[in-house]
Amino acid sequence: MKILVVDDEQDIKALFEQRFRREIREGAFSFAFCFSGEEALTFLREHPSEAVLILSDINMPGMSGLELLRRIRENAPEPPPFIVMITAYGDPEKQEEAMRLGANDFLNKPLDFSTLKQKLTHLT
Amino acid sequence: MDLVPLILMGNGVILAARKILETAARLPEWDKVLSKVWAGSILFFLLVQIPWFHFIQEWFGEIIYLLLLVTVYLLRDYNPARMFSIALLPYAGISVLVAIVHFIAPSFYKAYTGYFGPAEVFSVLWLIGFGTYALVQNNKERKQRRKEEELIRAAEIRKAELEHLVVARTTELTAQKEELEKTLAELKSAQTQLVHSEKMASLGELTAGIAHEIQNPLNFVNNFSELSLELAQELKEEIEKPEMDTALVLDLARDLAQNQEKINHHGKRAANIVTAMLQHSRTSTGKKEPTDLNVLADEYLRLAYHGLRAKDKNFNAGMVTNLDPAIDKVPVIPQDFGRVLLNLINNAFYAVTQKKNQAPEGYEPTVTVSTRLLKSEMVEIRIQDNGAGIPKDLKAKIFQPFFTTKPTGQGTGLGLSLAFDIVTKGHGGTMEVESTEGQGTTFTIRIPL
Numbered sequence: 298m299k300i301l302v303v304d305d306e307q308d309i310k311a312l313f314e315q316r317f318r319r320e321i322r323e324g325a326f327s328f329a330f331c332f333s334g335e336e337a338l339t340f341l342r343e344h345p346s347e348a349v350l351i352l353s354d355i356n357m358p359g360m361s362g363l364e365l366l367r368r369i370r371e372n373a374p375e376p377p378p379f380i381v382m383i384t385a386y387g388d389p390e391k392q393e394e395a396m397r398l399g400a401n402d403f404l405n406k407p408l409d410f411s412t413l414k415q416k417l418t419h420l421t
Numbered sequence: 422m423d424l425v426p427l428i429l430m431g432n433g434v435i436l437a438a439r440k441i442l443e444t445a446a447r448l449p450e451w452d453k454v455l456s457k458v459w460a461g462s463i464l465f466f467l468l469v470q471i472p473w474f475h476f477i478q479e480w481f482g483e484i485i486y487l488l489l490l491v492t493v494y495l496l497r498d499y500n501p502a503r504m505f506s507i508a509l510l511p512y513a514g515i516s517v518l519v520a521i522v523h524f525i526a527p528s529f530y531k532a533y534t535g536y537f538g539p540a541e542v543f544s545v546l547w548l549i550g551f552g553t554y555a556l557v558q559n560n561k562e563r564k565q566r567r568k569e570e571e572l573i574r575a576a577e578i579r580k581a582e583l584e585h586l587v588v589a590r591t592t593e594l595t596a597q598k599e600e601l602e603k604t605l606a607e608l609k610s611a612q613t614q615l616v617h618s619e620k621m622a623s624l625g626e627l628t629a630g631i632a633h634e635i636q637n638p639l640n641f642v643n644n645f646s647e648l649s650l651e652l653a654q655e656l657k658e659e660i661e662k663p664e665m666d667t668a669l670v671l672d673l674a675r676d677l678a679q680n681q682e683k684i685n686h687h688g689k690r691a692a693n694i695v696t697a698m699l700q701h702s703r704t705s706t707g708k709k710e711p712t713d714l715n716v717l718a719d720e721y722l723r724l725a726y727h728g729l730r731a732k733d734k735n736f737n738a739g740m741v742t743n744l745d746p747a748i749d750k751v752p753v754i755p756q757d758f759g760r761v762l763l764n765l766i767n768n769a770f771y772a773v774t775q776k777k778n779q780a781p782e783g784y785e786p787t788v789t790v791s792t793r794l795l796k797s798e799m800v801e802i803r804i805q806d807n808g809a810g811i812p813k814d815l816k817a818k819i820f821q822p823f824f825t826t827k828p829t830g831q832g833t834g835l836g837l838s839l840a841f842d843i844v845t846k847g848h849g850g851t852m853e854v855e856s857t858e859g860q861g862t863t864f865t866i867r868i869p870l
Contacts, residue, residue: 305636306641307705308641308683308686308687309770311645311679312641312644312645312648315645315648315652315676316644316648334654343753358634358726358736358737358738358739358740359738359739359740359785359787360739361737373726390734394621406636406640407636407640407643407804408640410644
């Protein structure tokens with residue numbers, strides 16, 4: 298299962314690659330990383346229907362995670378990717394808006410990787 | 422002439438001369454002599470009664486006359502006295518001449534008595550005429566002098582009045598000066614307080630940004646250290662295996678090293694942020710320290726961004742940094758310069774937010790911070806936004822203290838004026854603004870290396 302991670306922190310890549318080392322080695326998951334909403338849109342355009350799941354931070358400079366979510370849902374790629382939003386402040390307004398824009402799930406920062414792993418395993 | 426009337430007249434003449442010529446004031450010593458003339462006259466009168474001395478009776482007039490001449494001579498610098506001397510001299514000359522002729526050639530004297538008489542009469546008339554004239558002149562002069570004295574006295578009174586006025590004015594001015602000094606001191610302390618509250622206000626804006634900015638690196642520190650524990654455990658297990666996989670061991674060791682690097686990096690990042698916050702809240706040391714401007718600019722851009730983000734959840738803007746790696750450490754007062762950057766960046770974010778609230782779809786609010794090493798031993802920092810811009814008529818006012826376009830309570834109006842002072846006075850640099858209404862604003866700071 299291909300997962301696209303969108304976050305403005307570069308080291309999120311190293312973190313995910315280690316956290317999911319076993320899963321990656323076993324071929325259960327594969328990850329792609331984008332460091333801004335704009336980059337994510339380009340990636341999705343260039344690799345259509347590749348990412349099954351998108352994990353995006355909301356709080357990013359430039360295009361926010363919510364804007365990215367809106368654009369993806371607007372473009373409506375097939376099959377529709379499962380989108381999980383990550384928010385640092387865990388505020389209900391943002392969650393509601395994300396919900397309205399078509400998010401499938403939420404996660405709070407700091408990321409609890411065991412919860413994340415459970416969710417991902419559950420999805421596959 | 423009888424002696425008694427002569428003595429009385431002589432004394433009268435001396436008294437008159439003393440009064441007219443004011444000898445008491447002009448010749449105090451000589452006046453004492455003159456004041457004893459009456460006593461001398463009595464002595465003279467008694468002396469004359471002795472038959473042997475009878476002949477001196479005729480000398481009385483001459484003695485008086487001589488006294489007058491001496492008085493006039495002593496007063497030769499005094500104008501009226503000179504007049505009197507003109508009046509006195511002809512008679513004196515003729516008298517002396519007559520006396521000499523009488524003494525040397527009595528026969529000649531007797532033969533020409535008829536001539537000496539009229540000469541004496543003439544000199545007496547001359548004495549009377551000129552004496553009168555001198556008296557009149559003297560009176561005139563005295564009047565004139567009195568007038569002058571009155572004028573001088575009036576001038577002195579005026580002078581005293583003026584001096585009094587000057588003293589009064591000086592007292593008034595001193596009081597005013599003291600009052601102004603007091604007001605100035607109060608204003609200065611008010612200014613210090615305002616500057617402090619401005620700083621604290623911007624610290625408040627920073628706090629949320631700081632919390633967020635610290636949380637991210639701390640999350641990394643926690644994650645990578647947890648991972649490192651796992652890696653170490655795995656490494657241990659692998660080494661304990663009878664046939665260990667060397668490639669895997671190397672892999673694990675490499676990952677471990679990489680993680681330590683990441684932990685170190687993010688730990689430092691958090692520490693930098695804390696340092697920046699402390700520096701910002703601390704009273705400025707006023708000392709320039711070699712500072713990495715690129716790091717400072719990047720930190721404050723992020724802090725400002727997250728600070729605004731925390732205050733307004735809907736806030737969002739693109740951040741672009743364009744930092745010249747050629748810039749080495751630059752001597753700046755870190756706290757002060759950080760405030761300048763924070764203020765300008767906050768303003769830029771404010772401007773793009775304002776525009777975003779009115780702008781059509783597709784507007785991408787962006788704040789760009791660039792640094793550039795200039796050839797002329799200068800560093801340039803530009804803070805650029807594509808926000809609402811500054812209207813032309815306000816451009817001249819933006820560096821004035823207490824000028825703000827923000828709603829009451831949202832801005833102190835001190836930010837830019839303080840920033841301007843810090844750059845120009847604190848760092849000997851320049852600060853310029855370029856703005857096109859509706860297009861955006863660019864602040865350009867240049868400071869010497």
